[in-house]
Amino acid sequence: MNGLVLFLISAVVLLLAYITYGRYLAKKWGIEPERKTPAYEFEDGKDYVPNQPVIVFGHHFTSIAGAGPINGPIIAAMFGWVPVLLWIIFGGIFFGAVQDFVSLYVSVRNKGKTIGYVIELAIGKTGKRLFLLFMWLFSVLVVAAFTDIVALTFNGFAADGSLIQTNASAASTSVVFIVVAVLFGFYLRMRKPKALESSLIAISLLVICIAIGVLFPIYLKQRAWIYIILTYAVLASVTPIWALLAPRDFINTFLLLAIMLSAVIGIVIAAPSVNIPAFNGFKVGNNYLFPILFVTVACGAISGFHSLVASGTVSKQISNEKYMLPVGYGAMLVESLLAVVALICVAAITINGKRPEGVTTPFQIFAFAISSFLSSFNMPPHIVRTFITLGLSAFALTSLDTCARIGRFAIQEFFTDEGTVPSPRVKFLTNKWVATLLTCLFSYALAVVGYSTIWPLFGSANQLLGALALIACAVYLKKTKKQGVMLYFPMIFLLIVTLTALTFNVWGKISKLINGTFIFSVDILQLLFGILLFCLGIMVAVQGINKLRGKEVA
Helix, strand or coil, rough: CCHHHHHHHHHHHHHHHHHHHHHHHHHHHHHCCCCCCCCHHHHCCCCCCCEEEEHHHHHHHHHHHHHHHHHHHHHHHHHCCCHHHHHHHHHHHHHHHHHHHHHHHHHHEEEEEEHHHHHHHHHHHHHHHHHHHHHEEEHHHHHHHHHHHHHHHHHCCCCCCCCCCCHHHHHHHHHHHHHHHHHHHHHHHHHCHHHHHHHHHHHHHHHHHHHHHHHCCCCHHHHHHHHHHHHHHHHHHHHCCCCCHHHHHHHHHHHHHHHHHHHHHHHHHCCCCCCCCCCCCCCCCEEHHHHHHHHHHHHHHHCHHHHHHHHHCCHHHHCCCHHHHHHHHHHHHHHHHHHHHHHHHHHHHCCEEEECCCCCCHHHHHHHHHHHHHHHHCCCCHHHHHHHHHHHHHHHHHHHHHHHHHHHHHHHHHHHCCCCCCHHHHHHCCHHHHHHHHHHHHHHHHHHHHHHCCCHHHHHHHHHHHHHHHHHHHHHHHHHHCCCCHHHHHHHHHHHHHHHHHHHHHHHHHHHHHHCCHHHHHHHHHHHHHHHHHHHHHHHHHHHHHHCCCCCCC
């Protein structure tokens, strides 16, 4: 099989899905361009800010993409390229893009609030609080993990004390990004330029930032970067969205698109062969295709994190309901296409089951493949790899600051009851600084003790979050007499997949405890988090499904 053929077929199928199924969903749910959106209705210059559709698309796309659509397919390729490709395409069209779109739609129709608020309206206060607790724990995990990952990427010193210029340049560029984004945000707010002008300026600023980063690298150790990154996360969470997150993500969009374009050009020029088997069986090593494939591909097909972004920050920027289709449904399909590119990359450089020496991590595989594809242009491989490393670290940082804000929203909505006067304690806990600091302090503690001990739960927790978001949206659509039957199969399937994966994980730890191989410092957090996530997921799911069946819940 030829990689170029796979790419072209995937691109055509995803485009047709947007034109047909995406528009079908918009028609069924009833998009109303003349309806006033929360961005205008509750405009406060901080969280609720109407933005140009191209800027909102950029914010959503860069926030949801990150490293997920690259990591997942490359790791899942152990099962063969056919099951991975089928799940990326089928999952992206009927699961992921639907979840993103419906989460955005439901949030826009409910004051731009998060899915937790929607659960309170559709299911009840108990369901809301359980979901928000799940949402906050997930946010803490993501912030902790991405803080450590980005800090490691920015670490300018090797174990022997030598300098790592690639990392230092990526760090420097990211710092410049932040400063430039603030200035660009003020420019956009004051001048309100057209989309073309905004795009040209953003591309120019991107080039300048990269040039400064390469010329003036910043050399700091990993621990120092952890403190700097978490401080940035706190500030980014409370800063008006127009002043940092939106313009920064808009600039980053062109960086991600440049990486994708480089990969696509490389695939077109090289037309690489797919060298991995089409199918390696239902069990590879200790991993079963069901459920491991589905929780591993993750963001390339569906990610519960997307529902938090769509209902947490994106819905507060939508200036017209007609933009919900390209932002909600379209951005996810582009991410699925990126996942296909990642799959082609790992399939192309794997020869006889082996990869080039020293190329082990998904990032290294992706960068090595693209540099190989572009070798016909006589581009130095180390420059290409530096550029891609820079881009991937930038998107991890983007997902981090968005998630810190979402964690803040989770705390604020958890302690807020509509129609009641908040007590002094509630006012303190829902203060934006306090809520943000609580999220980031717990993330810091988890990063220090070792987030990696519970990171294996990320895929399951992420997909379970998606299932719960679909259940909440299905209940809302039923209550408002909108068609929601297209959500039923995805939510049931994801519940089965994720609860099975969590059961495998928890039982594995219990088995280690029984046979005496349990390592307390490594396994205890994973066991406790696994049980907690399983129980929270079951409780929210039961309440939501009962509501769909017409039963009353608390």
